Amino acid sequence: MGQYRIVLLPGDGIGPEIMRATAEVLRAVERDGLRLELVEHEAGSELYRRTGTALPDEVLADCLDANAVLLAAIGLPDVRLEDGTEVQPTMMMGLRRSMDVFAAVRPIRLYPGVPSPLADTSRGIDFIVLRENLEGLFTSFGGGYVLGDDVAGDSLVITRRGTERVVECAFELARRRSERNGRAPKVTCVDKANIFRSFAFFRKVFFEVASNFDDVEAEAVYVDAMSLYLVQQPHAYDVLVMENQFGDILSDLGAALVGGLGMAPSAEIGLDRGLFQPAHGTAPDIAGKGIANPLALILSAAMMLDWLGERHDDPVANVAGRDIEQAVERLLAEGRIRTRDIGGDARTDDIGDAVARLCAKGS
Numbered sequence: 099m100g101q102y103r104i105v106l107l108p109g110d111g112i113g114p115e116i117m118r119a120t121a122e123v124l125r126a127v128e129r130d131g132l133r134l135e136l137v138e139h140e141a142g143s144e145l146y147r148r149t150g151t152a153l154p155d156e157v158l159a160d161c162l163d164a165n166a167v168l169l170a171a172i173g174l175p176d177v178r179l180e181d182g183t184e185v186q187p188t189m190m191m192g193l194r195r196s197m198d199v200f201a202a203v204r205p206i207r208l209y210p211g212v213p214s215p216l217a218d219t220s221r222g223i224d225f226i227v228l229r230e231n232l233e234g235l236f237t238s239f240g241g242g243y244v245l246g247d248d249v250a251g252d253s254l255v256i257t258r259r260g261t262e263r264v265v266e267c268a269f270e271l272a273r274r275r276s277e278r279n280g281r282a283p284k285v286t287c288v289d290k291a292n293i294f295r296s297f298a299f300f301r302k303v304f305f306e307v308a309s310n311f312d313d314v315e316a317e318a319v320y321v322d323a324m325s326l327y328l329v330q331q332p333h334a335y336d337v338l339v340m341e342n343q344f345g346d347i348l349s350d351l352g353a354a355l356v357g358g359l360g361m362a363p364s365a366e367i368g369l370d371r372g373l374f375q376p377a378h379g380t381a382p383d384i385a386g387k388g389i390a391n392p393l394a395l396i397l398s399a400a401m402m403l404d405w406l407g408e409r410h411d412d413p414v415a416n417v418a419g420r421d422i423e424q425a426v427e428r429l430l431a432e433g434r435i436r437t438r439d440i441g442g443d444a445r446t447d448d449i450g451d452a453v454a455r456l457c458a459k460g461s
């Protein structure tokens with residue numbers, strides 16, 4: 099029997115609202131053979147404002163101990179650390195590094211009935227941005243330098259180990275996707291190997307790893323060209339793997355193609371741990387109004403169940419994850435109820451109720 103302890107971090111801004119809706123969905127997919135112990139902790143900017151700590155040691159310890167962590171959103175623009183920066187990057191980098199979650203899997207999928215800014219989406223949009231999550235330009239986080247008032251710099255670091263493990267993850271993901279969607283698997287390395295030695299090295303390691311996956315097509319594209327192709331022919335891609343900062347940028351571009359940040363889930367995974375959170379921030383402009391789209395977090399929760407299923411060889415958890423995804427798909431295809439960001443007027447809680455009801459019916 100799969101029994102999992104899940105740490106929930108609702109965080110700031112719209113975080114608590116979308117977490118409430120998502121917890122309702124998680125409770126709806128519990129069934130014989132699947133029990134979820136949901137343990138909620140306070141963390142983030144509001145907590146920092148009150149106590150001077152964003153992520154207390156005991157909360158971090160529980161995150162490291164749990165089977166998975168589901169995080170809604172962290173950060174408020176008016177809450178700053180002593181050096182003037184926001185709380186969110188420091189807390190998130192600390193959590194990612196502690197959990198060693200090196201691969202950020204960001205599905206870009208256009209669901210039926212969701213508006214896209216592209217004129218022609220008849221061939222569908224369904225690809226993954228796989229962002230290396232710990233190194234690249236973000237290695238420099240907390241470092242960097244400023245010399246006087248004239249010069250500033252940050253270093254981009256690519257390691258063999260860091261590249262190999264995220265590229266292996268990309269090929270394994272492509273294989274799994276192919277088993278499920280029947281498409282020929284393909285992994286595209288996105289880099290700037292024509293200019294920088296670090297990216298030439300990334301590409302070299304990519305093709306070394308690719309040689310162990312003969313059944314998966316491997317190709318490489320420069321990042322500037324890729325930002326063009328993703329708008330012109332998004333249907334041509336399956337799994338894109340890239341350095342941290344490039345992934346940060348292209349995953350937002352991808353989200354824009356499929357209905358915006360409210361439709362962009364993500365799974366940050368390592369060998370032992372998983373951190374699941376939407377690609378969006380705390381949306382302070384709409385916080386507290388009950389109109390935020392909870393689907394990115396709900397779909398992140400679906401990815402969490404699928405990951406737990408794979409990791410613990412537990413098909414019941416895999417099916418529960420798929421039930422959530424299918425419920426979201428049905429809800430959007432029906433077109434009756436959706437939040438404002440994707441052309442409706444439903445409230446956050448209504449979406450949680452509707453997805454939970456569809457899940458309960460389906461299971």
Ligand code: ATP
Binds near residue numbers: 382
């Ligand atoms: P961060 O830097 O913390 O990632 P951000 O600057 O990318 O944050 P977001 O908080 O993600 O900004 O918000 C960007 C825009 O997208 C805002 O207009 C916000 O209202 C909208 N938005 C983000 N998430 C959602 C959501 N779940 N539902 C509806 N709108 C959203």
